Every structure is written in C-alpha cells, then in structure tokens.
Amino acid sequence: MKKDNNSNTRLLQGNEACVHGALYAGVRFFAGYPITPSTEIAEGMARELPKLGGKFIQMEDEIGSIAAVIGASNAGLKAMTATSGPGYSLMVENIGFGYMTETPCVIINVQRGGPSTGLPTKIGQADTMQTRWGPHGDNTAIAVAPSTVKECFEETVRAVNLAERFRTPVTVLSDEVLGHMREMMVMPGDGDLEVIDRHKPDVPSDWYKHFEITPSLVSAMASFGEGYRYNISGLTHDEDGFPTAKPAEIKAKLNKLRRKIERFADEIYKIETYKMDDAHIAVFSYGTVGRSAQQAIQIARQSRIKVGSIRPLTIWPFPDEKLREMLTGVRKVIVAELNMGQLIREVQRVAPRHTEVFPLQRYDGEVMTPQQILDRIREVK
C-alpha cells in the first residue's frame, strides 16, 4: 500500500480496499481461513485490527470462521469474514444460521472460476445464484457487488450498514480481477460515508424479546454480556428465541425474515445507469464486466448505436420493478456475465414483453473484454 504524503489518495488493491472499508464501517472482528484469491483481506485484517483494538482469528476452516463471526456479532462486535467459492460453499450452512438467528455479519466472496476447486487464480461470477439460494430452506439474501477499487471500499461499508440495519448476513460479491487490481482512490474521511450501527434495546431486561415482531420488522438487538439474557437458536423459534412447533409462530417467523427485507428493499437497491436516456439497447452486467460494458458502450456510441448500461450494485434482492421500468423503452437487453447464464434468468423474468433478452456468457477464466461486448451489441442491433 503506497501512501502519498500530503493527501489521502492511495493506490490500493480491491481486496485492500475491502479491508479499509470494513474498518471504516466499524468492523472489529474478523475470522477467516486462507483461500485464493481472497487471502489479502484476511492478511490486512490481521495487521490492522489489533491496532484499533479489534480482534482477528485465523480459524481451522471456513465453517469455523463464519461460526466465530456469528458468535462475535451476537456478543456485540461488527463482524466479517472473506473467502472464495469453495470456502463460501463450506460457510453456507452457518450463513443460513445467521439468517435464521437474525445476526448481522458480512461475507466477502472474491469469486474465482468454478465449479469445485475450479480456477483459484482466475475470474468467475458463477456464485451469483449460490449467494441467493445457498442455504437450505427459504431465505432472502442481500448481496452487493462493486466493480472498482473505490467501490470495494464503499460497498463493503454499505454491506456492513445493511447487515446492521436489517440484522442479517450480507454478501459482497467481488471477483479475482477486482480483488487483485490496483487503482487510485481517495480515502473517505470521517463522516464522508454513512455508518450504521445496530439498533439496541431500550426496554428493561424482563421485557426484552430478541426476535420481537415489531411494525418495523427489524427488532432491536441486545448483545451477550450487557444485562440481557435470552436464547438464540437455529431451530424455528418464537419471539423469545425458544424452539416452536406451532404453525402460527412458524409462519410469523418466516414472514418476518422475508418481509423485513422485501418491504424495505428500496433502501437496499442501488443501480448505476450509463447513457440509458435514449438507449434502445441495454447491456446488463455487474462487477468487473460492468467496466468492460461501459467502454464498449463508449465505442458503440461513436458509431451512433443507441446503447446504454445497467449495472446493479445490489444483486440481491433483485431489483424487479426498477429494472422493468428501466427496460420500458429498451428493445434489446444483453445480459453479460462470467458464467453459463445465471442473472439472465432474472432479467428474463422481469423484462417487459417487448424487450428481447440476449445472453453474453464467458466462462473460460478470462475477463469479458470490451470488444466481446461491442461485437455482441453489433450482432443484436
């Protein structure tokens, strides 16, 4: 990490920016396990956290890492882990536990090529659907996706904020190229970005319900060791956290979990558009692919092709209504992704009847080039 003496401009890797973003957002606990291409995040946290009074632990595996993160979060610290495909697969059961127990935490997935051990040092975006549907049982995921080093910082802050705001695990979908790429960024100063802390209870201990179903749907969250005693369980539970088999309580719990995210989705959605005002063709992409899309569009515009870019920074919940609106005047949408077709199904589901959906998929471990996108734009035009 190079520091320019008189400014707060830095040359950072995406992974390093995630570290700084996490610290900025108040993350004070990290548990992780080495895995390419995410390891720099663990290394950065190991170096920086103790300087701030925070805690780092290298666990024996990814299962233990996410478990420790959830334990620490319930004991009051903002907590995070980072991993890649195989590690994320191992974490999935406990991410489901975090979801069920409404535990705020952040998982950064620096995606590599899959399936299985796949391509540790090459790029992929094939964990997009796993992020949505990984844990067994009905669940409602939140996932954000940066495409620049600066966004790695900002989206990590946003992920921590969303986790704390909604009491739920949030995934940051980064990738190998973004994680290792270096770019200049101006470090945000104190107060430049919003930092959200979980809502703490203000009722006496006897009245406190850890999973209370309130009108806001996100209940206040006490921490262990602060005067409140309560039960947390991955078993389907009532508002007190005690296992239940009563149909009405089961349904109320599951409704709460889904609705607390669905009802406030407008706070979660974030979509960047580029030259969409008069576009007949749109390129829909996220992460590093979005960078290539923007360049391809600049070139296509020189040949007077009316094309624009739609780039979601929130992948889950999927922005159904917003995307449908954006596609109203669009005849053709190209879904460019580094997998064999994952988000394209979502776009097909949402696209208005008059909008044709075209795939552009790459899954050979290489980045999607602007030329590829440009060629596809010319093909479908």
Place this chain on the structure above:
Amino acid sequence: MQRISHDSEITHEYLRPKKKFPNVWCAGCGNGIIMGALIRAIHNLGLDKDEIAVVSGIGCSSRMPVYLDFCTLHTTHGRAIAFATGVKIAKPHMKVIVITGDGDALAIGGNHFIHASRRNIDMTVILVNNKIYGMTGGQAAPTTPSGAFATTAPYGNHEKQFDVVNLAVGAGASYVSRGTVYHVVQLEKLIQGAISKKGFAVVDVFSNCHTYYGRFNKEGDSVAMISWMKKHAMPIQAAKKLPPEKLADKFVTGLIHETDASEFTEEYQKLIDRLTKKEAAE
C-alpha cells in the same frame, strides 16, 4: 433431605421462568443430572448470570441451554466451540460454557475441538458422552466401543473409539477431567474447577442413554447403566497406585490433567496493548 430441598431452590433460580418445560429428554436421562451439577457449580462460584454465555451444538444434551437463564446460543451441528470462540474473543470477560455431545464434539466438530484445545482459549467444554447419537435414534458415534451395537452398527461396531481425555491432552487443553452422572458431587467440583480455570477446560461426562445404547447393548435401564458407572469408575488418585491389569475394566475419573499455559484472549489483549501503545507513542 435438607440438602435436596436446598439444591432444588438453587436450581430454580437458574432456570428460565417461562414456557420451556417439560424438557425434551427421556425419563432417567443423565442430562438433567449434569444440568443440576452445572447450576450448582455456577452458584458456588457466585457468578453473575449476565456474565455467562452457554453455547451448544446439536443433539440431546445441546438442548440444555434453552432451559438455563443465561445468555444462550444453540448453534449448528458440531460448531458450538467455533461459535463460542467468537463470543469469547468479543467478550473476554464473560465465562463461556459449551454443552456438547460426543458426536457433536468429536465427529462433526472434531476439528474445532482440537484447535480450540491447541489455542487454549478460555472456555469450559462439558462433553456429554453417552457413546451414541441419541437424538437421531441410536447411531454409532466416535465414542461407541468396538463391538457395541447401534442402528448403523447392526453387526457390532468395527471401529475404535476416541478417548476424549487423551485427545484433549494431546491437543493442548489445560484442564482435562472426567466425571459421571453417578458421581454427582465430584462432577459439580470438576465443572467448578473447569469454569475457574483460565484456559481450555474439558469435562468428559459419562452419561447414560438407556433408550438406545442401553437397549441395543442389553445394559438395562437408567438405574442399571448408572450403577455400572459406579462400579467401574476409578478415581485418578487410586488408579495411579494400581497396576494396569487391575484397571482393565475400569475407567479413570477426576482431574486427570492440569497445566498452566498462555491463554488465547489474554495473549491477544497483550498484542492490542503493545500496538495501541506504540501508536499512541508515535
């Protein structure tokens, strides 16, 4: 009978006041005895209820925290110690107690068990060892003796069993003990010692699963199985004086291993102090 009524008053003070009973355990199960011993140990130490976190995994014994009036965390199968690690690091002043079964701690959770031992992180693991998977209906566990029957060992178990004590000692735990649900007074003391110990403390508690293990292996009901423990337990002090052949059908109980070693959260705090002082000096 004075002592019993006194104990039950203490017990009620530490049980959650609403909605949890009757418990899920079979009549005659050792889990209740262990829960009573744990409560009395905590009471004897005069600990503040708010300062105790009880973490468990999955299994019959792991249902214990729900009845206890502390900060309780009932987690996923095998992972209690890993969750507890996060709790302890985040709140080092808390007493962290893990309730786990033999399958939970040694099969699916074996990795976390040995690494927490190695780190010597300050927590107490009460390992309820009934030699079988009870909640799922009597399958073989890593603690099932060779030759014993279980639903997944219908012709007799052809694997060898884990010795919890040797495993924990070998991995670096600083307090390793064994008790039984018959020797209740001893059990209470062992748990008390484990909680007081700064470091990773293990109490391997022999318990009875008459519903499955006892039935499959013709060891009788709860009383018969607990009587077997009475007959075959050998306190460590006595065992040390006996030749190996006299110990053949015995198992050793008591505080088997204790050592003073550096503890994870204390060492980490030293690191924080060193780095933050350095920053302040700069």
